[in-house]
Amino acid sequence: MKHYHYIFTGSGLAALMTVYEMVLSGKFEDKSILLLDENSKKTNDRTWCFWAENKAFDEIVSKKWSSAWFKNKKFEEKLALHPYQYKMVKGLDFYTLIFDLISSQKNIHFTTQKVIDFQELGNHCVVKTETESYSCNQIFNSIFHPEIVTNQTQYPFLHQHFIGWFIKSKEAVFSPDCATFMDFSVAQKGNTRFMYVLPTSETEALLEYTLFSQELLQKEEYETEIKKYIQKLGCTDYEIIEKEQGNIPMTCYPFWKHNSKNILHIGSAGGWTKASTGYTFTNTIKKSKALVQFLNKESDFRKFHKTNKFWFYDLLLLDILAKKNEVGAAIFSAMFEKGNSTIIFKFLDEETSFWEDLQVIWKCPKGLFVKALLRRLF
Numbered sequence: 001m002k003h004y005h006y007i008f009t010g011s012g013l014a015a016l017m018t019v020y021e022m023v024l025s026g027k028f029e030d031k032s033i034l035l036l037d038e039n040s041k042k043t044n045d046r047t048w049c050f051w052a053e054n055k056a057f058d059e060i061v062s063k064k065w066s067s068a069w070f071k072n073k074k075f076e077e078k079l080a081l082h083p084y085q086y087k088m089v090k091g092l093d094f095y096t097l098i099f100d101l102i103s104s105q106k107n108i109h110f111t112t113q114k115v116i117d118f119q120e121l122g123n124h125c126v127v128k129t130e131t132e133s134y135s136c137n138q139i140f141n142s143i144f145h146p147e148i149v150t151n152q153t154q155y156p157f158l159h160q161h162f163i164g165w166f167i168k169s170k171e172a173v174f175s176p177d178c179a180t181f182m183d184f185s186v187a188q189k190g191n192t193r194f195m196y197v198l199p200t201s202e203t204e205a206l207l208e209y210t211l212f213s214q215e216l217l218q219k220e221e222y223e224t225e226i227k228k229y230i231q232k233l234g235c236t237d238y239e240i241i242e243k244e245q246g247n248i249p250m251t252c253y254p255f256w257k258h259n260s261k262n263i264l265h266i267g268s269a270g271g272w273t274k275a276s277t278g279y280t281f282t283n284t285i286k287k288s289k290a291l292v293q294f295l296n297k298e299s300d301f302r303k304f305h306k307t308n309k310f311w312f313y314d315l316l317l318l319d320i321l322a323k324k325n326e327v328g329a330a331i332f333s334a335m336f337e338k339g340n341s342t343i344i345f346k347f348l349d350e351e352t353s354f355w356e357d358l359q360v361i362w363k364c365p366k367g368l369f370v371k372a373l374l375r376r377l378f
């Protein structure tokens with residue numbers, strides 16, 4: 001059985017970013033690393049967007065916006081994002097960047113195999129794929145099994161689910177300098193539903209019909225809503241260039257409880273997805289850097305996780321949305337209508353002081369949050 005120092009079970013965003021940080025640090029050249037994924041990661045399977053002040057991954061950013069619309073039925077505001085920019089990275093560009101880097105590292109190997117099991121056996125671990133078995137000192141796992149969250153009731157579990165169409169229209173209907181972050185003017189139908197629009201030119205955009213809810217929809221329902229929205233924009237003649245779909249877990253479930261001395265869950269499987277928004281890219285940049293620093297000092301993976309106040313804020317929001325899914329539009333609208341968007345983005349990045357937290361939280365419907373707080377406390 002071939003032995004490695006580290007094995008990554010699943011080689012998507014979190015694994016590749018961690019390996020990228022390991023290579024950049026220059027401190028892992030003596031560690032043999034195996035990356036396993038059932039997918040060869042050679043397709044553009046997702047588009048990541050995130051807001052950032054810094055230039056992280058700018059070499060593969062395909063589009064940037066310095067402002068974004070927030071809309072609902074009665075109100076619309078062009079949010080100035082400064083000092084942030086909203087950025088788009090195509091999945092395939094990210095995979096290519098990292099695999100190009102890995103290909104020049106003698107100690108790092110990638111193989112396309114489906115993992116069927118992994119275990120810690122005393123001082124070493126064993127990973128079984130459909131065709132082979134490997135042993136290693138430690139495992140980073142990013143294969144997400146939703147059952148661990150659905151089999152419990154203490155922490156609500158919502159999905160951020162969507163279908164996106166990247167379209168090219170004959171008419172110039174988009175403003176390429178401004179994204180639409182959330183447009184709640186679409187019918188809510190008892191849920192939290194919004195449209196998300198990323199224009200890349202006057203005639204091209206990615207439009208995503210998105211829900212934060214417990215139940216998924218039939219494919220036709222997302223697509224009917226996208227068609228209606230495109231029509232509302234005054235676009236009558238267009239072609240669909242690409243489609244994407246996603247289902248991102250939104251939960252405060254303490255994934256870290258499953259970490260052991262030699263197995264660390266990372267990415268969505270490790271709770272790296274921001275529970276209240278589904279955004280994972282920025283968190284993964286931060287966590288992978290923190291993880292690589294941690295590995296230089298520590299080896300017991302149970303010591304890696306740290307809880308913060310934002311985990312509890314997210315928990316309250318998810319408690320509310322799980323009980324009253326229809327109030328999402330009102331909560332996000334109150335926040336953006338009355339609040340300062342820069343502080344809101346800083347808050348969602350988990351970088352605000354307690355005083356700044358209050359400036360955001362105070363704008364939200366207080367009754368809902370007080371009730372949620374009391375339910376959690378008692």
Ligand SMILES: Cc1cc2nc3c(=O)[nH]c(=O)nc-3n(C[C@H](O)[C@H](O)[C@H](O)COP(=O)(O)OP(=O)(O)OC[C@H]3O[C@@H](n4cnc5c(N)ncnc54)[C@H](O)[C@@H]3O)c2cc1C
Nearest residue numbers: 010012013014037038046048049115246267268279280281
């Ligand atoms: C379409 C889409 C769009 C998104 N857009 C954004 C966005 O704009 N901004 C943002 O911040 N977040 C976004 N997200 C959320 C999040 O950033 C991504 O889901 C991100 O890829 C999560 O990283 P991860 O490493 O946890 O999981 P993944 O990147 O999904 O990696 C897990 C890997 O495990 C592999 N795998 C699964 N099972 C097995 C198995 N049995 N054996 C071997 N390999 C296996 C998969 O093939 C995959 O490569 C989006 C998600 C999706 C799906």
